[in-house]
Amino acid sequence: MENSLFTIFANRYIDRLRGEGRHATAHVYKNALRSFTIFCDTPVVSFGQVTRESLRRYNNYLTACRLKLNSISTYMRMLRCIYNQGVDAGVAPFVHRLFRDVFTGVDTRHKKAIPVADLHKLLYKDPKSEKLRRTQALANLMFQFCGMPFADLVHLEKSNLQQGVLTYNRIKTGTPMIVEVMDASAKIIGRLCGKHSAAHAAGCPDYLFGILSGQHKRNEKQAYTEYQSALRSFNNQLKSLSRKLFLRSSVTSYTLRHSWATTAKYRGVPIEMISESLGHQSIKTTQIYLKSFELTERTKVNKQNYSYVKNMRFSDCLT
Incomplete structure (x- = not known):
């Protein structure tokens, strides 16, 4: 033993x-x-x-x-x-810094956000396929819901949507979240929910989008297996959508989340707001998501700062 x-x-x-x-x-x-x-x-x-x-x-x-x-x-x-x-438990010897020589940190170099041009195509260019249009619509909702993870989207219940506001807890962390539904989002919700109204089992979740069957309780193994199947299917459809639209970037379900965060950063949104909107419990987690500014963006800021100081009038310095 x-x-x-x-x-x-x-x-x-x-x-x-x-x-x-x-x-x-x-x-x-x-x-x-x-x-x-x-x-x-x-x-x-x-x-x-x-x-x-x-x-x-x-x-x-x-x-x-x-x-x-x-x-x-x-x-x-x-x-x-x-x-x-x-x-x-006293069955293994204590070894100081046993894991010191292996990587247990977080690699922040690999970012999953895609360029805004590719993001625009992904969300708005017509793939001319009804199946891929549905995938595109779900991707749009994930972006419009502040980079909502696929896990949170598929587990939304009808009771989470009240008077144009989504109130729910994150699947991963349990963090309470609240998102106002924009008009564009409401139209997509109406279209997707109108096509999927499967009955749920007694005592089981009544899901908003019908991506999950609602035949299993959330903590049951069958529910997790069904979610994993739905996630694989969605990622495969995203790959098909990416190929159909001739995107240069690799796209997965987390692309929307990282891209929302990076787009917000590029628009000057404070990292504290980005972190709270993503439902992160630490700003350090948010920083992992954020892609670094491109050289052109940094050059633009650098020129603005240089011009501001160079053209500052002496009278302005005295005020």
Whole structure:
């Protein structure tokens, strides 16, 4: 049993997450455990196999598998969480800064926002396909709802919309959100809801858009599986829409969220407002979303500042 304690602790924690209805988090932990088990080339893993050297080699292994830094960080932080549980239980030795040589931070270099020209095409150019028009309409709503994540959009219930205002809690963090529905959004909602009015099961959510069936309670595993299927389908449709419109940029469901944040930044919106509109609990999270200003934008500001100082009249300096 001692030789499999790490695997046992990990599976117990995954089962606890599932029992709490946190199926998405449990899914990622399961992937991290599976990946590390494959790397260790053993059906079960012991705490003794989690060393600085093995973690360093595992980090290199994930890099060779072409995982992005943020994915590597997620796996490492999940392994660290399980290891710390073993330390707290007295079955794993405490090792100071055990994970010091692997990446557990956040890579802010890779931004998912797309250029405004591509964003305009994505949201407004006619794809000449009814199926892709529906995908485009959903993408439009996500952008118009302050970069709302797909998870929040599909889980909106009819009761969340009252007198032109959406009031709901974010799926990921539970943060309370409120969004006023613009006229353009109201038209799209009316069009999408008019075509999808599937009946929900007793005691189950009555979803606004009918993307999810409403046949399962939110904390049930079947509900999470259905959501994952809907997300894959939406991302595939976004790729088809991108190809149809000849976009140069890669597009996923998170493109709309990052692009909303970056567009707001370019329009001079304070980062505090952007952060609150996205439902972030920390401005540091918002900064990860924001794409850096292009050189032309920085040059424009630089010229304005230079001109302002150069052309300042002496009398103005005295006031």
